[in-house]
Amino acid sequence: MNMNKMSGLGGVVAILMLLHYAEAQRVHQVGDSQGWRVPQDTTTYQNWASNQNFTVGDILAFDFQTGRHNVIEVSRDSYSSCNSNNPIGSTWNTGPSNITLNRGGEHYYICGVGQHCANGQRLAINVSGSALPPSTAIPPSSTTTPLSPSSSASTSFPTFIHFLFFSALVIVAF
Numbered sequence: 261m262n263m264n265k266m267s268g269l270g271g272v273v274a275i276l277m278l279l280h281y282a283e284a285q286r287v288h289q290v291g292d293s294q295g296w297r298v299p300q301d302t303t304t305y306q307n308w309a310s311n312q313n314f315t316v317g318d319i320l321a322f323d324f325q326t327g328r329h330n331v332i333e334v335s336r337d338s339y340s341s342c343n344s345n346n347p348i349g350s351t352w353n354t355g356p357s358n359i360t361l362n363r364g365g366e367h368y369y370i371c372g373v374g375q376h377c378a379n380g381q382r383l384a385i386n387v388s389g390s391a392l393p394p395s396t397a398i399p400p401s402s403t404t405t406p407l408s409p410s411s412s413a414s415t416s417f418p419t420f421i422h423f424l425f426f427s428a429l430v431i432v433a434f
């Protein structure tokens with residue numbers, strides 16, 4: 261491989277990395293167009309969450325009118341009982357609020373106003389680990405693309421993106 265091709269490859273890699281980062285940092289508009297409010301149906305926000313794929317680095321956008329609602333991150337127990345007395349982390353009182361998901365695992369959010377939580381204004385999500393696995397480095401050009409060397413539990417959407425990412429690299433390299 262000559263130098264021109266090397267630098268061309270570097271450029272392509274840089275572009276792919278940018279696309280990769282762009283893909284990895286998504287904004288999730290909580291509740292889509294209805295935003296963050298007391299829903300018609302108490303399953304609204306769980307249904308919404310089940311169609312999303314949350315990754316560390318993503319942003320939750322809570323759209324609400326300041327003074328009418330808030331967002332409190334709570335424990336699972338407090339989420340279940342709609343107890344707003346023991347927040348873990350911040351309370352967001354100004355709408356709209358953008359919350360960056362900076363750790364993996366389960367996150368629970370409720371509205372602390374009146375009976376809003378009990379009436380369905382609460383959200384439980386599961387955030388998948390790190391946005392960038394250690395295998396982001398350029399793979400050796402002579403090998404075939406290994407599928408998920410660290411073999412995480414399930415083939416998630418991000419894993420699929422990485423597969424596409426490396427497939428593109430291999431195609432470009434040859």
Ligand SMILES: [Cu+2]
Nearest residue numbers: 329371373376
């Ligand atoms: Cu509310």
